[in-house]
Amino acid sequence: MPHDTSPLHIAQSLLRCPSVTPAEGGALTFIEGVLREAGFEVHRPVFSEAGTPDVENLYARYGKTEPYLLFAGHTDVVPPGDINRWRHDPFSGAIEEGELFGRGAVDMKGGVACMMAAAIEFIRANPDFKGSIGFLITGDEEGPAINGSVKLLDWARARGERFDHCILGEPTNPNQLGDMIKIGRRGSLTGKLVVEGKQGHVAYPHLADNPIPGMLRLLNGLLREPLDRGTAHFDASNLEVTTVDVGNPASNVIPADARATFNIRFNDLWTPQSLEEEIARRLREAAGNTVRYTLTVEPTNAVAFITEPNAFVGFIADAIEAETGIRPKLSTTGGTSDARFIVRDCPVVEFGLVGQTMHQIDERVPVADLDRLATIYGKVLDAYFAVSA
Template sequence: MNPTLELACELIARPSVTPDDAGCLELLAQRLAPLGFDCQRIDSGPSGERVHNLWAKRAIPRTGRGDAAIKTIVFLGHTDVVPPGPLPAWSSPPFEPTQRDGRLYGRGASDMKTSIAAFVCAIEQFLGQNTQPAMDIAILLTSDEEGPSIDGTRVVVEQLQARNERIDWCIVGEPTAVQRTGDMVKNGRRGTLSGRLTVYGVQGHIAYPHLARNPIHQALPALAELAALRWDEGNAFFPPTSWQISNLHSGTGATNVIPGSAVADFNFRFSTESSAESLQQRLCQVLQRHGLDYHIDWTLGGQPFLTATGDLLQAASAAILETTGLHTELSTSGGTSDGRFMASICPQVIEIGPPNASIHKVDEHICLEDIAPLTDIYRRTLERLNALAAA
């Protein structure tokens, strides 16, 4: 069996639904330690809901050189998976890795346990050919990417920043491909800013509207204006910022009562052309112009990040071409990833992974023919970056 496939199966067999790690990190630490990695657990969160994090780093001898002179590449990923959903709907048990019809089935097969297995196997192959590399190599793994993402990568990045860890390049193993591994690389992600808007009115009998104030009637014109606003035009890498309402709640349940408040949940997915602060300010100006009595609870899920060019993108693109013959497409589409946290301390962050068509679905899978190329892309990227570090 292909080593990456074998390790992926071992990981899929562990039911690591967020935030449970189910022993994945211990398995990986045991695999990395013999390669010279110092494996540190940086777990976080309340008792009973503890998030499991692993920071594993293989540092080269300094031999008179300071840390600033040595490059570091980090592979970033998550061992947690979303719940499998209704078990009878699966063609095979979600935590029993199953091969059929040229595919590997199981929860996490695509998102993203195969990528983690490819990280490890690529590093093993690289170190087998480069016993004295010119750069440090690290892996950061968490069990809290699919969940709140509060005690996972963000916490580890804060600790790395506090101790002045230098990180030059980061590869995130999120499933980024469309048809074949390597056909798309994410070189950035949009920011995400959510809000819960509460518009206050005056509750009353529906037959006496002059004695009440209907918050739904007051809110709708403002919401319609917000939905029609052009927040920015985007740029060469990002589409225009979007604003969407996800939930709208009001009413007591009775048909003869004007409600006292209305609540709308909304979200911005924003480009680098806008800031969270500017979006907040513009939205509040609309609400104030409509004379609303309101309150907003804001949640900034992540800032946008972008790697427009650089050594990492060039090395990865060349590795993809050499492995697959594909000229990869760059994209910033899709949701958020933990790359948004790493981007705060690392100047070059990209995402490379397998096709994402089945992620979070029943019968999640990856084509077997996509596995070996993924490992090769990671290994060849390491080789190119190592040559740069040694120059």
């Protein structure tokens, strides 16, 4: 019997798969069956790396010609927490008062379901369209993100796959469907500071060297001036000190060292390299010749990027407005996503469901929003491939 390819049925089927990172849980197997039935060529590469769990992924393509529109997402989910606090089993796909409950309903099995439903409906209605539709689905977005999208994109590139544009179905809307499109993301850089001192008795400070005043000088040097004032599409970069610690349980001991960690969410005025240079400069000025310290900057793959508003972004905004009556805000807010990897291969835009319950107890999505999101994706497909007809 052919699969029911309505967005609700696909979403329910995916929610019933316990695919907590890195477990596949049957989710990718279900997607494979549905897409093969619709005529997609499907691959299931598994990637490995020492010290990390193996991760199953999925790549599918329908069509052989250009233009190539890629849908991207993930089927892995965060743990449900205490299942006794849920109104329904988090892997049951239960519906109550018009809402579909389950871990991943919003982030982002619901979005994947809507993409699949829209693509299959478009292919049925337009069997001879010019172009290709693809799916790039990982099982490692909520985990370390090592054996997922990065390697899947490398694998596809090695096969000669070239994408023109991508829609990533992360939950982008803060309040209601249609609020927001993400056209870029800030980068993320983490640094760790250690100020060296000399442990001693507080009554004999001349025999010790307290590192805390030095740490205060360094942090003040980092925070005194803003990194920038933002750009046309980005807020100002911000540095947040997340830990300061001397590991000292005694009130009569001067500590041996002081440690601090900070994170910077930065815009497209910076690269990780230029930002590291600016941080080092500020610390040198603050330290002078008196503060002994070391700075360690952690490697990052989260680099700021922007997809300039263009015809592709316009297709999506127009489709959203036509279905919801809302002209979406073009935003670069929030944390990182797999878009930071995809942008190396093609322009990428994020649009999905409302994110208010993601990662929460009783994560859920209105069934009506699933239908509307699938309709929006369908309108994007109509507009995208009409230009190439």
